[in-house]
Amino acid sequence: MNATTLVWFRQDLRLNDNPALAHAAQLGTVLPVYIFDTNCPEHFKMGSASKWWLHHSLEALNDSLSEQLHCVSGVASEVLFNIVQQHNIKHVVWNRCYEPWQIKRDTELKKLLQAAGVKVQSFNSHLLWEPWQVLKKDKTPYKVFTPYYRRGCLSTAGPRMPIAAPKKIDIVYDSGLDDGVDSLDLLPAIPWFETMEQMWTPGEQGAAQRLSEFLPEGVKNYKNQRDFPALQATSQLSPHLHFGEISPNQIWHAAIASLHGNTEDAGLDGYLTELGWREFSYYLLFHFPHIAQENFSPNFEHFPWRTDTKALRAWQQGQTGIPIVDAGMRELWQTGTLHNRVRMVVASFLVKNLLIDWREGERWFWDCLVDADLAANSASWQWVAGTGADAAPYFRIFNPVTQGQRFDANGEYVKRYCPELSKIPAKYIHNPWEAPNNILEYAGVKLGENYPEPMVDLKATRQRALEALAQSKKLRGEL
Structure with a gap:
């Protein structure tokens, strides 16, 4: 030996x-x-x-x-x-x-x-570029994505080419060392994962198949279709990437090759940029490891987050009365994933309309996502909450109704996960509380009985969030 x-x-x-x-x-x-x-x-x-x-x-x-x-x-x-x-x-x-x-x-x-x-x-x-390889001229880490990616990553040596699997692996096997996969006790006692089993094929072959199905049409259409959850126009490779069943180098070079090296293509550039965002999340975690549990920005240390167990539970269960939010949270529970656009909408609703700490959302996602990834999860939640590096400002508050109307105009996505709303016409699918009684009666929807009344007033809670931001600024002496 x-x-x-x-x-x-x-x-x-x-x-x-x-x-x-x-x-x-x-x-x-x-x-x-x-x-x-x-x-x-x-x-x-x-x-x-x-x-x-x-x-x-x-x-x-x-x-x-x-x-x-x-x-x-x-x-x-x-x-x-x-x-x-x-x-x-x-x-x-x-x-x-x-x-x-x-x-x-x-x-x-x-x-x-x-x-x-x-x-x-x-x-x-696991990464296209090591975190210590991409630094600003003064040798400090980037804190803003675009210069990090465009000026830092893309101006340095490109991602290496993938290497083939060994033609032969001479394995030394000792049965006394092997307790077996089952001994790790990873499967839950209650088989709540049946829907996930139908959707996913974990493993290297499943990853290769998913990539093959996505290329090249998925890359071509990526920029124009990625924000529409009903289209399922994303590659859905993130869990395969997290567990290393496929490498980012394999995806990077396969995507470029699928369009014959045309890196000027808008869809390809958009898709590669998303791989860049993954890199940026790891980069931030490496250089600023506290972001996994603490605000990247100290400006939010005095932010008046609310503790509301009942509201948090309604959000987790997809029972908020806001259709696009409920559809997203139900998709998460049933499939172990959540469309990226909808991730931003449900996260914004939690941290802004409900004024609940982003860490509560991060923990729920951590437990429910098959692609739960510490770097991406913490960086993305902090981006939405306005507490992170290069984050959306806190005062940028998604309106879930207008987001739904824009990206799920006919309500296909909402109806997939909220079947009790399946007969609501498109005009009211994202705001059923505004539908006339005769339409609700026709659709068989009884608000407060078989579908919740909206748990908050979106306009009022938006104003409350802005006031909370002003209060936190006052507490740190900015006003």
Whole structure:
């Protein structure tokens, strides 16, 4: 076993374009290990939807490795160090993770292994550009997306080309090390995930299929169609990306190739820019790790958030009486995902119309999303809340009715997730409380009985949000 390299799988559950695995396969025999780290800080423990996805993703990876992936749980650094000692491993490789607690763990483990005479190598498989590679001229990090992406990322070396899966992987398998995927106890006791099972195919093959179905037409139409939730015009690759079933490099180069290298195409530029936003989220988390739990902007430290358990619950359950918000929250619960435009609408409603702290929304998304990603989740919530880097100003308050009328004019999306409104005509689908009684009666809608009355007055709560912003400024001495 002296020539065996231990490959520690983490958020890179694939064989293609896996730099750590490719390097290990070139060196000789490989001991592939996945460790479900029970030493994860409480706030960052994986949510239920993510656990469901991880279970199936690990099964898919295990199949790809001829049922020879070693799956164990425990304190990852201790488990891995014990495996190294027991099997006289002299070389360990992994692909880098970027969550603050993982960086701390990996740094300490690397020192421990090196002190024991073990060679450790880490690789980038998760990002197009490392966060420390893109800096301003004064060597400080960017805080605004457009200069970060256009001036920083695109003016430096482009994303590397993907590398092929190893033609041959000589695996060393020890049944005594492998407790099996089921032992990780990732699936919930109650099978609430049945709708998700019909929609998603976790694993490397599922990711490749999703990308293949999206290209090239999805890229061509991306800029014009991405904001309309009924069209399902996004690639829906984010959970595959989070778990590393596909790399951003694979997506980047496949998207460009699908349009024959025409990077001037508006749809392609728009799609690649979204990959850039993903990079920016990781960049912010790396340089400003406090954003996972604290406001990026200290200006919001005195903001008068409300505690309203009943309102929060209604929002979580899609029972606010605002159709586009309810449809979005029900989509989230049923499918483990949520259309990007609608994510912004439901988030704005929570932090502005309900005046509830963005962290409450972030926690709910963390538990419900199959693509729950610490970098994207915290950066995006702070963007909507106005507390983040390059954020939408707090006074920019989405009106969910006009958002619905603009991006779901016929109510197709709303009716998909709020079937009790299916007979409401398009004119009133986003504001049923304004519909004449005869129309409500025809549609079989009884507000307050089979569909809620709107829980807040949108105009009044918009004004309340603006007053709260003025109050927070006063408290910090700006007025």
